[in-house]
Amino acid sequence: MLAAMPEPEGEMERPSLVSDLDWDADRARAFADRTVDLWEELLRRLPELPVAGRWNAGQVRAAMAREVPDEPLPDDELFDYLRAMTFEYSMYPGHPRFMAYISGTGTVPGAPADLLAAGLNMNVGGWRLAPSATEIELALMRWFCREFGLDPQSAGGYLVSGGAMAVFVALKVARDVKANWDVRGSGIRSGPALRFYASQEVHVVSQRAADMLGMGREGVRTIPVDGDYRMRMDALAEAIEQDRGSGIRPIGVIATAGTVATGAIDPLPEIADLCAARDLWFHVDAAYGGPAVLAEDLRPMFAGIERADSISFDPHKWLYTPHSGGCVLLRDWSNLVLSFAALASYVHEDKETSGHGIDLGMMGPQFSRGFQALKVWVSLLAHGRTAFARRISHDAELARYLAARVEAHPDFELMAPVTLSICCFRYAPSDLPDDPGREEYLNVLNERLMTEIQLDGRAFCSNAVLHEAFVLRACIVNFRTEADDVEATLEVAAELGGRLDKELRPETLRG
Ligand SMILES: Cc1ncc(COP(=O)(O)O)c(C=O)c1O
Incomplete structure (x- = not known):
């Protein structure tokens, strides 16, 4: 029992409760459940979703930036907003066909x-x-x-x-x-x-x-x-x-x-x-x-x-x-x-x-x-530990597999040795003549190709610049990527590369 304290003299009233922010455990649980529902749905749908969308900054800003309300948003409205953020305006480094930069998948137990x-x-x-x-x-x-x-x-x-x-x-x-x-x-x-x-x-x-x-x-x-x-x-x-x-x-x-x-x-x-x-x-x-x-x-x-x-x-x-x-x-x-x-x-x-x-x-x-x-x-x-060791080793195996597929394809060139899980390659149509303008054109073509792959949504890789050559770069640090995804990425690159080549190739390089 605490000893009674003397009351303050003068005008000071005893402050009353302000509990708006202090959600109780039931309220917290209900809110978290709806968040976890979204996450669960994301995990289920991930392979079918596009890796990224074809939005521009203005479109995403218009959808995502909003005024902070003075009063609480109703949960339904708030979760509609979070649903749109999750499924319409996000991109997914955890997607099986994400192989860009060096951004990890995000472990499942890491999120909770x-x-x-x-x-x-x-x-x-x-x-x-x-x-x-x-x-x-x-x-x-x-x-x-x-x-x-x-x-x-x-x-x-x-x-x-x-x-x-x-x-x-x-x-x-x-x-x-x-x-x-x-x-x-x-x-x-x-x-x-x-x-x-x-x-x-x-x-x-x-x-x-x-x-x-x-x-x-x-x-x-x-x-x-x-x-x-x-x-x-x-x-x-x-x-x-x-x-x-x-x-x-x-x-x-x-x-x-x-x-x-x-x-x-x-x-x-x-x-x-x-x-x-x-x-x-x-x-x-x-x-x-x-x-x-x-x-x-x-x-x-x-x-x-x-x-x-x-x-x-x-x-x-x-x-x-x-x-x-x-x-x-x-x-x-x-x-x-x-x-x-x-x-x-x-x-x-x-x-x-x-x-x-x-x-x-x-x-x-x-x-x-x-x-x-x-x-x-x-x-x-x-x-x-073993699961990580096995998967890291598998990522490197997939990068070597991609390199082998690149080397077997007449329209691709392997651009660097694979040491770990990065494979650098470029689209180089086999009918492109060995002309002084070849390198410059391949840079233009592959630069556009990387952008188109990223906007296309079926796969996602990034680039490197090696001795002034602009190359495509797949970095596999993704425990959802498998051989199918590697093959599909190359197919997407070949399809888009062929289309861009028709559009971009200068007269001087046409056979
Ligand atoms: C070798 C190396 N060092 C540093 C960084 C920067 O790391 P972070 O993006 O985590 O700051 C990177 C990023 O890819 C990297 O590859």
């Missing part, structure tokens, strides 16, 4: 796990605000460390929004550790220009990270690649020497394990040796390729990744979990604190008395953090 995470609404910036969530994220990170061959005693990881943020965190730690002055205190201006090295095939987010770190985009020097799109070691060593000679301080190499264009893997053991010999930070951007370490047949290609100082990879790509969630792993986890710790006097805690654990908000760029780990963790628990 996200609902539970939001329902709990813990703040994973502080342990006391998120005890279970913090320990789950830490357990997940220890598991990832082991899978990548890092020692979970000294290594550790951190969940961020995706590959771009994971690279940013890794490069920030690299900068702070390798610059021999207090960059965090006095800034980048207090020492010589710092530089990272990466292959020409590096994802643009590395240059953007260098820009965000005050190093400018030139803070990443790009190195030529060999015929298989892998960083050339001779050119790397030469660039480092050249920069040293002109007063620039090399601080690290960004290797890519699974480049965005072709899936190439840089020579990791050689880069690890070079970094060790020259005291450089060794980062591996494995945003796409990383989860392939789970697959027995693909894992050997990643030898050397266990020597990295940091690894970034995206569960929301080839681990298929729902957007978003990227991950950065550090060989020496304490470096995250070195790079991100900040004192906030209002966040006081006597951990000796409370016995509480680590506050993850002190170990990365975000202060408040959501429970992103749950959808990944629940997916792993619900499916088990």
Whole structure:
């Protein structure tokens, strides 16, 4: 029983209840049920739906943007709106014929796990605000460390929004550790220009990270690649020497394990040796390729990744979990604190008395953090490791199968070796003469073809630009894709390609 408190003097009335937002459990259940009904219908109808529609921005804006009402929308009206959003104005990365960019399918158990995470609404910036969530994220990170061959005693990881943020965190730690002055205190201006090295095939987010770190985009020097799109070691060593000679301080190499264009893997053991010999930070951007370490047949290609100082990879790509969630792993986890710790006097805690654990908000760029780990963790628990390993391996098998079908077809050309699950090819009609204008025309044709495939809705692939050739690119990180879908994608490309060729081919290239 609490002791009676004295009443305040004067005008202050006792506030009455304001409960509009406080739906009870029955109301919550009814609302969630209708949402889950939509999701269930989506799962049932997915294979028959177009991968994407032929809308333009104005049409979608007109249908989706609306005034926020002062009073509640009736549920029927609200769910009609959500139904239209789901079935008329969305596109589906989980569709069996979606093979574009590097966007994962979205695990099925990951979606309800996200609902539970939001329902709990813990703040994973502080342990006391998120005890279970913090320990789950830490357990997940220890598991990832082991899978990548890092020692979970000294290594550790951190969940961020995706590959771009994971690279940013890794490069920030690299900068702070390798610059021999207090960059965090006095800034980048207090020492010589710092530089990272990466292959020409590096994802643009590395240059953007260098820009965000005050190093400018030139803070990443790009190195030529060999015929298989892998960083050339001779050119790397030469660039480092050249920069040293002109007063620039090399601080690290960004290797890519699974480049965005072709899936190439840089020579990791050689880069690890070079970094060790020259005291450089060794980062591996494995945003796409990383989860392939789970697959027995693909894992050997990643030898050397266990020597990295940091690894970034995206569960929301080839681990298929729902957007978003990227991950950065550090060989020496304490470096995250070195790079991100900040004192906030209002966040006081006597951990000796409370016995509480680590506050993850002190170990990365975000202060408040959501429970992103749950959808990944629940997916792993619900499916088990073997299911992921098997499916990742199967995706790569399907990409090789697509490459074989491309090579067997007279009107297609395979444009790069298949390393992981990306197949780059182009439509090149067999009757096209070997003329100086051929390459230029094939670029025009394939550029239009990619757009038409994306608008057509029966399949969905994206593009790459390889040595100035515009090519079609299928990236299979999709546990619903099977051989039928691969064949159908090629059939759609052949049909639309033939039609466009009739329309676009210049007189000079007609036989
Ligand atoms: C190698 C690589 N790094 C980084 C990224 C960026 O990742 P995200 O889109 O999750 O930020 C990508 C995206 O495809 C990528 O392929």
